[in-house]
Amino acid sequence: MIIAIDHRSDIPIYQQIRNQIVLGISDGRLRQGEQLPTVRGLATEMGINSMTVNKAYQLLKQEGYIVTDRRNGARVHEQFDGKKDLSQEAKQTLLRIISEAKVAGITEEAFLELCRACYSADRGTEKE
Amino acid sequence: MVVNFILLIMMYPVLFVLYIVLKNEGSAGSGYCFGVRMNAEWMKDSTAVEILAEYRRSLRRYLIICAVIPPAALFIPYLSIAFTIYMIWLLAVILVPAIPFVRANRLLRIRKKEMGWGAENSGYTYADLKSAESGVRTVRAVQFVLPLSLSAAAGAWGLWEAVQAQTAAFGILAVTFALLTLIFYGTAVWMDRQKNDVISQNSDVNLNYNRAKKKLWKNIWLTEAWLNTAFTAVAAGTIAADDIQTEVILWGSIVWSVLGIAPLFLAAKKMWDIDMCYRDLRDIALEEDDDTHWLGGILYYNKDDRHSMVTKRTGIGTTVNLASPAGIGLGIVGALGFLVIPVSCVWLILEEFTPIRLSVQEQIITAEHMKVEYEIPVSDVWKAELEEELPGWSKVSGTGMEHVEKGTFHIRNTGDCEVLLDPQNTVFLRIETKDCVYYLSDLDDAGTREVYEMLCGSGVPEAVR
Numbered sequence: 001m002i003i004a005i006d007h008r009s010d011i012p013i014y015q016q017i018r019n020q021i022v023l024g025i026s027d028g029r030l031r032q033g034e035q036l037p038t039v040r041g042l043a044t045e046m047g048i049n050s051m052t053v054n055k056a057y058q059l060l061k062q063e064g065y066i067v068t069d070r071r072n073g074a075r076v077h078e079q080f081d082g083k084k085d086l087s088q089e090a091k092q093t094l095l096r097i098i099s100e101a102k103v104a105g106i107t108e109e110a111f112l113e114l115c116r117a118c119y120s121a122d123r124g125t126e127k128e
Numbered sequence: 129m130v131v132n133f134i135l136l137i138m139m140y141p142v143l144f145v146l147y148i149v150l151k152n153e154g155s156a157g158s159g160y161c162f163g164v165r166m167n168a169e170w171m172k173d174s175t176a177v178e179i180l181a182e183y184r185r186s187l188r189r190y191l192i193i194c195a196v197i198p199p200a201a202l203f204i205p206y207l208s209i210a211f212t213i214y215m216i217w218l219l220a221v222i223l224v225p226a227i228p229f230v231r232a233n234r235l236l237r238i239r240k241k242e243m244g245w246g247a248e249n250s251g252y253t254y255a256d257l258k259s260a261e262s263g264v265r266t267v268r269a270v271q272f273v274l275p276l277s278l279s280a281a282a283g284a285w286g287l288w289e290a291v292q293a294q295t296a297a298f299g300i301l302a303v304t305f306a307l308l309t310l311i312f313y314g315t316a317v318w319m320d321r322q323k324n325d326v327i328s329q330n331s332d333v334n335l336n337y338n339r340a341k342k343k344l345w346k347n348i349w350l351t352e353a354w355l356n357t358a359f360t361a362v363a364a365g366t367i368a369a370d371d372i373q374t375e376v377i378l379w380g381s382i383v384w385s386v387l388g389i390a391p392l393f394l395a396a397k398k399m400w401d402i403d404m405c406y407r408d409l410r411d412i413a414l415e416e417d418d419d420t421h422w423l424g425g426i427l428y429y430n431k432d433d434r435h436s437m438v439t440k441r442t443g444i445g446t447t448v449n450l451a452s453p454a455g456i457g458l459g460i461v462g463a464l465g466f467l468v469i470p471v472s473c474v475w476l477i478l479e480e481f482t483p484i485r486l487s488v489q490e491q492i493i494t495a496e497h498m499k500v501e502y503e504i505p506v507s508d509v510w511k512a513e514l515e516e517e518l519p520g521w522s523k524v525s526g527t528g529m530e531h532v533e534k535g536t537f538h539i540r541n542t543g544d545c546e547v548l549l550d551p552q553n554t555v556f557l558r559i560e561t562k563d564c565v566y567y568l569s570d571l572d573d574a575g576t577r578e579v580y581e582m583l584c585g586s587g588v589p590e591a592v593r
Binding site: 001002003004005006007008011024030035036037038041042043044045046047048114 | 250251252253254255257258259261263291321323324326329331374414432433434435
């Protein structure tokens with residue numbers, strides 16, 4: 001899987017890494033249990049500080065997307081709890097996007113169609 | 129004349145190598161033109177074609193003008209003047225093509241902006257999780273153990289023999305060559321750990337591409353390590369031989385330089401082949417468009433990138449990120465390296481054209497050349513002789529030019545002596561004191577004889593006519 005970092009974006013780099021790994025898991029580019037690079041390895045590849053990658057991994061671990069241990073490094077979680085609900089933060093983001101769609105004059109049907117397309121899309125490399 | 133010829137052999141190929149490398153700018157394959165991210169489709173644009181054509185015209189003029197100078201300098205009788213001309217020429221050969229290159233870089237960037245090429249990729253950095261996870265390492269320490277061990281042994285042997293023969297300078301030379309093998313190993317490891325390129329959405333393609341490139345570089349540095357080991361052994365063997373010939377070391381160094389450069393040409397060819405192999409697998413959407421970080425398309429400066437080394441956009445190999453601490457350090461070293469050239473030229477001219485002075489004043493023999501080199505109280509002189517022939521010696525440290533020999537020289541089976549003379553003269557003053565033997569001369573024979581007469585008149589013991 002390819003990760004793209006936009007250095008001009010207002011979104012912090014650790015957040016961009018977190019978002020793209022979540023996207024990768026959701027569309028199957030990252031399989032459950034798949035080995036992830038070490039913090040140092042990914043930082044070297046991206047030319048960024050190890051602390052930034054570490055922060056992204058900590059966030060992913062906190063949210064239950066990955067597991068880490070000293071011997072095996074970081075892996076995508078073998079099983080997701082399937083709570084069938086979004087976090088409060090994700091709901092807020094969704095609400096903001098829906099509001100923007102409404103203001104832009106997108107109908108509910110068109111919006112849901114867009115959601116369906118995104119839900120089932122094979123995205124390749126996503127840019128923030 | 130011989131030294132001029134050696135300088136010509138060493139430096140003349142630089143022009144043609146640079147010309148060939150620069151002439152290929154804009155050819156499909158590398159994905160860059162004048163350090164600007166371009167693809168084959170954009171290169172068909174009429175303005176881009178015109179920029180390229182103008183650049184190539186400038187390059188041809190540069191080749192013709194620069195090609196004339198070195199053969200003309202071959203017949204200059206003064207080493208320092210010939211050396212200065214070659215150095216100025218070398219600087220010109222390296223710096224002059226940068227003028228049309230930077231100009232073409234600026235024009236192409238303007239055109240790219242006008243056309244909106246690659247705007248969607250600007251500011252992005254890509255990384256392949258699979259490459260990051262596997263690391264893509266090709267250098268194994270075990271492959272370098274043998275050349276490193278043999279180099280160390282040869283270096284130690286050379287140093288031992290040099291110390292035994294009281295020619296420490298040759299020992300330092302052997303150790304320096306042994307250390308070069310270590311530097312080659314360090315460079316191989318350093319390059320092996322650099323960022324992997326992302327050229328495709330397919331991680332296997334990225335892995336294979338990076339593995340092929342890194343393996344090529346590993347093989348190049350391993351070859352260099354073995355070549356250097358062989359040369360260290362030859363140098364040590366030469367030192368151990370009965371009669372150290374400076375010329376053998378000099379010619380050996382030239383052969384070593386030529387053999388050392390040959391693998392780099394092979395690397396350039398193979399790197400080109402690898403790029404050609406993967407040309408059709410390249411994904412334009414993944415090509416990082418960071419032209420703004422390439423100053424003039426030549427120097428890389430990116431504060432957001434923590435890599436100290438990145439792949440060059442012109443020619444082959446890597447270059448440093450001048451915004452990284454290592455880049456700043458190497459930049460300063462490079463700038464100082466450039467400063468060494470004019471300083472060494474001025475120093476050589478002064479060495480060659482400053483006259484030697486030998487005098488006796490207030491019962492002190494003074495030998496001067498640029499500064500007072502030796503002051504010998506007449507009372508310390510055990511013996512003074514006029515010699516018409518110089519002994520066979522080898523230079524340990526100092527200067528050896530057509531009109532000046534200066535410094536510490538070693539006479540086989542006799543020991544070291546201090547020298548300041550013009551070897552073109554026909555008489556030389558040999559002075560022996562309790563601690564040292566000196567071979568001196570004045571600017572001409574008459575001056576040397578005059579000093580000798582003064583010493584005889586001063587009651588120097590055992591003065592022999």
